[in-house]
Amino acid sequence: MTIIRRFDVEVGTCACCGRQAQGRHPLQTSDPLRVGEVQVGPEALSVAAVLNKELGLSYDRTVRVLQLGYGLTWSRSGVCRSLQRLGNLAVPTYQQLQSTLRQSPVVWMDDTG
Numbered sequence: 001m002t003i004i005r006r007f008d009v010e011v012g013t014c015a016c017c018g019r020q021a022q023g024r025h026p027l028q029t030s031d032p033l034r035v036g037e038v039q040v041g042p043e044a045l046s047v048a049a050v051l052n053k054e055l056g057l058s059y060d061r062t063v064r065v066l067q068l069g070y071g072l073t074w075s076r077s078g079v080c081r082s083l084q085r086l087g088n089l090a091v092p093t094y095q096q097l098q099s100t101l102r103q104s105p106v107v108w109m110d111d112t113g
Helices: 042-054 059-070 076-103
Strands: 011-013 020-022
Touching (some): 042 059, 042 076, 059 076
Antiparallel strands (some): 011 020
16 A cells, blocks of 8 residues: 655744754654655565565566556666665675674575475
């Protein structure tokens, strides 16, 4: 299910110093007002990652499945950039796993189904 939320954020200017001030809703994930007006949630990003990385769908087909199945309009480049950011978030965990494996006295592969 696609959830669409609209945040009406008050923006004002300080009369003393002239700096801009704006409110923030607790559910907002970022502060920009005109850039990044649309945000994709973690569930949609997870589905896109499974479709593209696990099931091997192209970015174009991933976008098509999300459009047909969930009514989510997303560009191929948007999916690509989002998955790249998701991968960058996983780098520290991946590096820790590598380090742990390299220090382990015994490592074997389990290829059972």
